[in-house]
Amino acid sequence: MEWKETYEIFPIMVDDSTNLRTVNFYLVKTDQSLVLVDAGIHNEDFMNALHKTLYENGFSVEDIAEIILTHNHYDHVGLVNPITEKHPIPVFAHEEAIPRLKRDRAFMEMRVEFYMKLYKEMGCGEAGDKRVAFLRESIEKNRNQSIHADINPIGSSQLGFEVLHVPGHAPDQIALYNEANQEMIAGDLIIDHISSNALVEPDHSGERLPTLIQHKKSLEKIRNLNLKQIYPGHGVLIKEPKVLIDRRLGGIERKAEKFKNLIREGISTGNGLAKSYYKKIYAKQFSLVMSEIIGHLDYLEANEQIKKEMKNGVWHYSVKE
Numbered sequence: 001m002e003w004k005e006t007y008e009i010f011p012i013m014v015d016d017s018t019n020l021r022t023v024n025f026y027l028v029k030t031d032q033s034l035v036l037v038d039a040g041i042h043n044e045d046f047m048n049a050l051h052k053t054l055y056e057n058g059f060s061v062e063d064i065a066e067i068i069l070t071h072n073h074y075d076h077v078g079l080v081n082p083i084t085e086k087h088p089i090p091v092f093a094h095e096e097a098i099p100r101l102k103r104d105r106a107f108m109e110m111r112v113e114f115y116m117k118l119y120k121e122m123g124c125g126e127a128g129d130k131r132v133a134f135l136r137e138s139i140e141k142n143r144n145q146s147i148h149a150d151i152n153p154i155g156s157s158q159l160g161f162e163v164l165h166v167p168g169h170a171p172d173q174i175a176l177y178n179e180a181n182q183e184m185i186a187g188d189l190i191i192d193h194i195s196s197n198a199l200v201e202p203d204h205s206g207e208r209l210p211t212l213i214q215h216k217k218s219l220e221k222i223r224n225l226n227l228k229q230i231y232p233g234h235g236v237l238i239k240e241p242k243v244l245i246d247r248r249l250g251g252i253e254r255k256a257e258k259f260k261n262l263i264r265e266g267i268s269t270g271n272g273l274a275k276s277y278y279k280k281i282y283a284k285q286f287s288l289v290m291s292e293i294i295g296h297l298d299y300l301e302a303n304e305q306i307k308k309e310m311k312n313g314v315w316h317y318s319v320k321e
Contacts, residue, residue, distance in 0.1 A: 006031050007160065007178075009185070009231060012053045014046055019194060020234040023075050026185055027053060030159050033065035037176065037185050038233065042078030042145075050079060061087055068158060069093040070187030071170035072100040076233060077147065084149040094165060095153040097172035099204070103146035107204070108139045114202040122270030122294065123314040127286050161185075166222065168198045168215025175222065182228040184241075189218055192235045195248055200291040212295030213302060216252055219245050256296050260305055260319055268316040270294055 010027040023046070025038035040046035054060055066089050069077055080091060099107035112135045119128025154163055154174060161176035166189045175186040188196050198215035202208060223245045230238035238244055259273055267276050274293045275282050282289050297317060300306040308315045 010053055010057055011231065011237070012040070012049050014040060014049050016234070020075075020191075021193065022234055024231070024233055024235075025050075025076070026231055027057070027059070027064075028159055028185075029057075029059075032159075034059055034063045035159055036064050036067045036079075036083070038070055038076040038187070039067060039079040039083070041075050042082065046079055047082065064089060066090045066092060068154065068176070069097060069101070070175065070185070070233065071173040072097040073170060073188070074145070076187065077101065080147050080149065088149070090152055091147065091149045092152050092154040092158065094172040094174050096167075096204075097170075098151050098153070100172065101147040101151055103139075103143055105139065105143075110206050111202055112136050112139070114206050114208070118200070118208065118294070119290070120313060121310075121315050122290065124271045124286075124290065127271070127283070131286055164221065166218035167209070168211055168218045169196045170199065171201050171203065171209055171211075171214075173218075177222075177225060177227075179226060182226045183230065184222065184225075184227060185231045186222070186233070188233040189215075189222070190230060190238065190241070190244060190248060191232050192238050192244065194235070195251055197288050197291055198295045199288075200294045208294075208298075210295075210298050210302065211291070212252065212299050215295075216249065216299070219249055223249070252296075252299070255292075256300055256305075259293070259296050260300055263306060263317050264319045268318065269314055270297060270317075273297075 007028055007030040011024060012026065013022040013024045016023050023040055025036065025040045028035045028037055061083060067080055069091065084091065093101060112132060115135060116132045119132065156163055158176065161178050164175045164177055166173050166175045169188045173187050173189060175184050175189055177184045190196060198211035200208065200211055223242060227241045230241050232238055262273055262276055267273050270290065270293050274289045278289045301308065305320055306317050307320055308317050
């Protein structure tokens, strides 16, 4: 990989109306080929942005040799089908992404059962039932969003970048790291203006992944690298990665301490913590809020700061004194 220093990255940043600010994806031109890293959202604005960036740099869609996906979320994979249906090229992702990207029915149904059990055990009641019903309906409603192209499990290197598995935000999330240039394309591992949510997910057998613990380890992994710049999945380029990583790691500890104090005050269930801490946001962003709560509960439990007891089918937490 003697050519790994000779590449150029062309960011494509499309304005987003949410607090994510922009949705970013990237063209990477090496001496060997032109590659698309992530693929935005499936709509005309994103396709126009891709064509504009290609045109301004003397390329066309036909010049793209492959697509690499940092993770399976819809705002990173949207243009894969429209590109590959007209221009068949290889698609690469972590192997954990494949059942999600293909919307494998057995996997998706298992995932719904996972959330049904999880939300019941967290005491979520009607809000949990509503979310599960939405997920169940989405299996059929969104089946046409599956990636049609074959998806190749990515190896340990691609384009002269080291491929790092950095789970937490998603089980399949990867980052592309170039040690020589001290930079990384990092998906949603870290974002400048907002902390990435470690979204609660099952593994392939239906067991809950310790997503916040994974996310923290992933941040610690890249904290130890020679790194000067990160190309994130949203927002501006990150110019001082280690400063931001330390801030995010500290944020995990601070929020865990807040939840522990609420438990000490007598709020014992996941759902109770979510309502107490997030208030109005609870109803608006139920699944994100519950991921945040459950991740921190798992983190506190793993560090032996809290314990839990099952009462009438619901986990109740208490502080270990």
